[in-house]
Amino acid sequence: MTISASQVMSLRSATGAGMMDCKKALEESGGDMDKARDFLRKKGIAVAAKKSDRATREGGVAIALNDDASAAGMVRLACETDFVARNEKFKGLLERMARQVLAKGDADVPAQTLADGGGTVTEALTAAISTTGENIQFIEARRVALNGQGLVSGYVHSTGKIGVLVVLQCGAAKRGELERVGRDVAMHIAASNVVAIDQSGIPQAELDKEQEIFMAQARESGKPDDIAQKMVQGRLKKFVKEISLLDQPFVKDPDKTVQAMLAEAGKALGAGIAVKEFVKFKF
Structure with missing residues (x-):
């Protein structure tokens, strides 16, 4: 049977697969769209298996925070080229996986059932391999949560290669100012070699x-x-x-340490600010 260009475009829009792959899938399935999708999924799994051992030297980081900034998830995925790392589909996958970690935690992420639909994280990655044509690997994930008053802050560098989560403890009610401090601390950690909050953590x-x-x-x-x-x-x-984070010169004002900056900000807020935890992912 003859497969129309509109059928091919419709299948491509629904699956993200290549034009020729979509045309072949429709031909093999007699023009049935559902069967064609199944054909591509099966083909995608086969393609993924062939590509799973290819080197992944590029990638990205994404962060998801809940509405009240009391918890956040961060994930790092790898791919083969910078071209795919900058692709909107890959960025969308990163954001989806960050939301997954926020919702379900950071334990055994690949085996988790997707929070936003059927299947598992591994199956979602397999589908992405089919769509992008590159090996995509889950590298690591972390979920952090606030214990007490304060907030969780996150920062992803504009390149998407560095991500930082920071947990701040503070009893002040001025949320906007505390968010600014949290972002500043996260940006500092992104730009610096920080091993621990203070000497006791080294x-x-x-x-x-x-x-x-x-x-x-x-x-x-x-x-x-x-x-x-x-x-x-x-x-x-x-x-x-x-x-040590607290002893380092603050990147936005090297004349003072991070500890001094936090002390000044805490004084202005009327409550002390303490960094309780941080996580940094980097490519």
Whole structure:
């Protein structure tokens, strides 16, 4: 039977598949639109299987916050090329997966049933592989929630390659100002090398490793052990400040630390502001 251009366009609009794939699907199904969709789904699964081992060096990050900013989900997906990473369909998939994490949490995300429809997350990714023609992989996800007063803030860099979630605790009622502070902190973390909120959050193994390196460097320079120890302690103290959020110079005003900025903002709000948690995803 003859397949019309309008049939092909209708199937393409409904599935996002290529023109030739749609034409073949309609021919194979005798022009039946439902059967053609099933044909493409089956073909998509086969295509996905072939592409699942291809390298994924690009990708993006998306964030979804609930209405009262008390919880948020963030997801990172990978694809093969920057072209697809910038594609609206891929961005839409990212946003859908972020909403999924917000709704159902970050445990075993690929196996989750979709919150906005039938099927699973894995099936949605498989369909996206068919639509884009590239391997798309789930990388990681996190859901954070506020415990007490304050808010959750999120920031995604304009490139879509970096995303940050921040949980702020504060008893102030001026929501708009607190949202601004939360966004500023999230932007700072996106632009900086932050390992922990303060020194207490830095893994001891990382401190031990740096101390060992600093000591080896001091001894290599021929310094006596007592002098070397003092040098190491000084360098370690500097290292800790460089990777601790509260001790870092605030990116929007390097003359003050993040801690000083929070203190000023808290004073203006009439209540202290504390960073309780942060998560950063990056490509």
